[in-house]
Amino acid sequence: MSVDTQRETHKFQAEINQLLNLVINSLYSHKEIFLRELVSNASDALDKLRFRSVTEPELLEGASELEIRLIPDAEKGTLTIEDTGIGMTRDELVKNLGTIAHSGSREFLELVAQRGQKDVNLIGQFGVGFYSAYLVADHVEVVSRAAGKDPQAWKWASDAKGSFTVEPAERATRGTSITLHLKADQKEFLDEWRLRSLVTQYSDYVNHPIKLQVQKTTGEGEAQKTETKLEVVNKASALWQRSKSEITDEQYQEFYKHLTHDWEVPLAWTHFRTEGNQVFTGLLFLPKNPPFDLNTPQQRGVRLFVKRVLIMDRCEEMLPQWLRFVRGVVDSDDLPLNVSRELLQDSAVVQAIRKHVTKKTLDMLEKLAKDKPEDYRTFWKSFGTVLKEGLAVDTEYREKLGALVRYESSREEGLTSLADYVSRMKEGQKAIYYVFGESRKAVVDSPHLEALKKRGYEVLYMTDPVDEWATQGLREFQDKPLVSAMHADLKLEETEEEKREKEQRAKGLGPLAERMKDVLKEHVREVRVSDRLTDSPCCLVVPEGGSHAFVERLLRERGRSVPRVKRILEVNPSHPIVEHLKALQEKEPESPQVTEWVELLYDQALLTEGSSVEDPNRFARRMTALMTQLAAHSPVKGTHTPAGAVAAGPETPTSEPKPTEGAAVAAGPETPVRPN
Ligand code: ADP
Numbered sequence: 097m098s099v100d101t102q103r104e105t106h107k108f109q110a111e112i113n114q115l116l117n118l119v120i121n122s123l124y125s126h127k128e129i130f131l132r133e134l135v136s137n138a139s140d141a142l143d144k145l146r147f148r149s150v151t152e153p154e155l156l157e158g159a160s161e162l163e164i165r166l167i168p169d170a171e172k173g174t175l176t177i178e179d180t181g182i183g184m185t186r187d188e189l190v191k192n193l194g195t196i197a198h199s200g201s202r203e204f205l206e207l208v209a210q211r212g213q214k215d216v217n218l219i220g221q222f223g224v225g226f227y228s229a230y231l232v233a234d235h236v237e238v239v240s241r242a243a244g245k246d247p248q249a250w251k252w253a254s255d256a257k258g259s260f261t262v263e264p265a266e267r268a269t270r271g272t273s274i275t276l277h278l279k280a281d282q283k284e285f286l287d288e289w290r291l292r293s294l295v296t297q298y299s300d301y302v303n304h305p306i307k308l309q310v311q312k313t314t315g316e317g318e319a320q321k322t323e324t325k326l327e328v329v330n331k332a333s334a335l336w337q338r339s340k341s342e343i344t345d346e347q348y349q350e351f352y353k354h355l356t357h358d359w360e361v362p363l364a365w366t367h368f369r370t371e372g373n374q375v376f377t378g379l380l381f382l383p384k385n386p387p388f389d390l391n392t393p394q395q396r397g398v399r400l401f402v403k404r405v406l407i408m409d410r411c412e413e414m415l416p417q418w419l420r421f422v423r424g425v426v427d428s429d430d431l432p433l434n435v436s437r438e439l440l441q442d443s444a445v446v447q448a449i450r451k452h453v454t455k456k457t458l459d460m461l462e463k464l465a466k467d468k469p470e471d472y473r474t475f476w477k478s479f480g481t482v483l484k485e486g487l488a489v490d491t492e493y494r495e496k497l498g499a500l501v502r503y504e505s506s507r508e509e510g511l512t513s514l515a516d517y518v519s520r521m522k523e524g525q526k527a528i529y530y531v532f533g534e535s536r537k538a539v540v541d542s543p544h545l546e547a548l549k550k551r552g553y554e555v556l557y558m559t560d561p562v563d564e565w566a567t568q569g570l571r572e573f574q575d576k577p578l579v580s581a582m583h584a585d586l587k588l589e590e591t592e593e594e595k596r597e598k599e600q601r602a603k604g605l606g607p608l609a610e611r612m613k614d615v616l617k618e619h620v621r622e623v624r625v626s627d628r629l630t631d632s633p634c635c636l637v638v639p640e641g642g643s644h645a646f647v648e649r650l651l652r653e654r655g656r657s658v659p660r661v662k663r664i665l666e667v668n669p670s671h672p673i674v675e676h677l678k679a680l681q682e683k684e685p686e687s688p689q690v691t692e693w694v695e696l697l698y699d700q701a702l703l704t705e706g707s708s709v710e711d712p713n714r715f716a717r718r719m720t721a722l723m724t725q726l727a728a729h730s731p732v733k734g735t736h737t738p739a740g741a742v743a744a745g746p747e748t749p750t751s752e753p754k755p756t757e758g759a760a761v762a763a764g765p766e767t768p769v770r771p772n
Pocket residue numbers: 133137138141179181182183184192193198200224225226227272357
């Protein structure tokens with residue numbers, strides 16, 4: 097079969113086509129990033145080969161050296177980037193370089209679609225991988241031969257005009273050569289010094305030799321001769337094995353980008369080497385933004401090397417689950433090269449590494465919080481929820497995590513640390529108070545906070561589903577217990593006078609308490625006098641061991657069946673409505689109004705905790721009836737009275753209902769007012 101008849105033409109996937117159009121016409125001025133992308137791919141291909149050769153040494157046959165070569169050809173106007181890595185089969189060429197857009201490309205296209213074509217400059221940050229070759233070339237050829245027995249090589253070629261071709265080719269050994277036919281105005285990339293400096297700038301982290309083909313002229317006159325040589329132009333040692341003082345911030349950042357394919361620079365990193373029982377090096381990074389699949393298993397873990405050989409791209413055993421956002425490298429001298437997943441799971445070496453890595457990560461976070469609070473906030477927004485899981489599952493790190501958590505608070509908008517909260521605690525304040533809810537707005541006026549507000553105590557607003565779980569793990573911070581404002585036991589400091597007053601009030605509910613219990617027996621486990629309410633008539637609180645309404649709702653929304661734990665109804669006996677009910681109950685023990693009002697109060701309490709009422713129609717009917725009566729008896733009728741007069745109604749306490757405005761309100765819905 098002739099080569100010609102074996103040439104196949106394929107169409108690019110639509111997304112890739114779109115990307116190629118942007119790239120090939122780009123006016124972006126830093127086109128040199130193409131080299132970083134192609135060298136990075138070559139380096140990945142070499143790492144993959146080295147890993148596989150641990151168990152299949154025959155893969156190295158024919159060419160044992162692992163290296164990258166840059167070959168400029170001034171005559172032809174081409175630059176070739178060559179590697180002796182894993183190579184690609186025909187199918188891989190088609191799939192990887194034409195029919196499946198990689199995540200970086202997709203994100204880039206989305207962003208360009210959002211922001212308009214003028215932001216094509218973002219190409220620099222995204223890299224867009226292999227296709228960045230078309231920033232500088234109008235025709236690209238890739239010849240690749242996969243490592244292994246099959247000697248067949250394949251050539252992929254395209255001028256980025258909608259399609260590419262694939263055909264059989266010749267290649268002596270495994271690996272990939274990418275030949276760029278440079279555009280007329282991009283010939284600078286043939287220049288030796290330009291290429292040298294680009295390698296130093298962008299690709300110095302690569303731990304394989306990058307060799308540049310150069311022309312060396314020696315001798316004079318007759319004896320002068322020019323020879324072609326390959327010269328190593330990078331340090332060719334793993335970045336993490338060098339000493340910190342030799343590495344610039346830019347080099348760390350370039351390495352991070354290579355490792356993660358993230359286009360943003362990391363927020364922070366930590367680089368360390370341990371000696372002693374375990375010899376290993378760690379280089380860990382804190383990304384700025386969460387990846388879209390942060391919560392999937394594929395996202396966990398760091399790159400594991402054993403004595404410089406890449407063993408695993410994502411080794412999750414090196415980090416606890418709640419640090420799954422950390423990226424980086426662990427290079428151990430103690431693990432065997434043929435280490436397996438099973439072995440990792442119960443290896444004492446791994447346990448020790450994991451512990452150390454965890455500690456180093458928490459130290460890095462602590463330092464970031466201290467030195468760069470702005471960046472720490474960015475981190476918290478991206479990953480705070482994940483970090484908080486640690487409180488629930490790893491009591492060992494409770495103290496360190498307690499110092500890292502941040503919450504909204506009643507003091508002001510924005511986040512606060514527990515240490516700052518404690519430093520602001522009032523004299524006599526025994527606990528750190530918090531409240532749960534969907535949002536700041538949903539909790540800010542919660543009746544549960546009234547007594548705390550009265551005392552001037554700050555309250556933390558917990559609005560994250562994981563918070564209930566996390567606070568149970570944390571329990572206390574700097575010896576101060578964390579107490580939910582919605583919990584039955586508020587642990588408030590009371591003066592003697594307050595205590596007496598409370599006892600007095602407790603008696604105050606009288607037979608109304610029994611009646612309320614009876615009416616609400618299906619809904620609440622207890623009715624009792626509250627010491628947390630000042631302005632509201634009642635609220636629901638969570639008994640010991642119970643769950644907050646917010647959390648129950650969330651679990652239900654997620655389709656989990658949650659047993660409804662009955663809450664406690666706390667009543668404010670000095671509230672005018674309650675006083676009125678008490679009087680009514682004493683006077684007419686059988687009054688149906690009491691039942692209706694009690695139910696209405698219960699519905700209100702449900703609403704203030706963010707729950708929905710069981711029978712919204714009944715609730716609305718009663719409210720309407722109530723307002724209608726109020727309107728009917730309002731002095732606004734006919735004469736003009738300020739609106740305040742209506743509102744004044746319930747605030748005029750009357751123990752004996754009289755035919756006043758107050759009584760009109762108090763007379764209850766669905767029953768006409770009966771003057772006594
Ligand atoms: P990414 O590197 O983010 O996966 P690229 O567009 O840079 O995306 O590369 C696409 C894919 O093509 C790579 O994932 C890899 O499978 C393959 N590839 C690219 N260059 C090489 C190479 N030199 N050797 C082997 N495979 C390569």
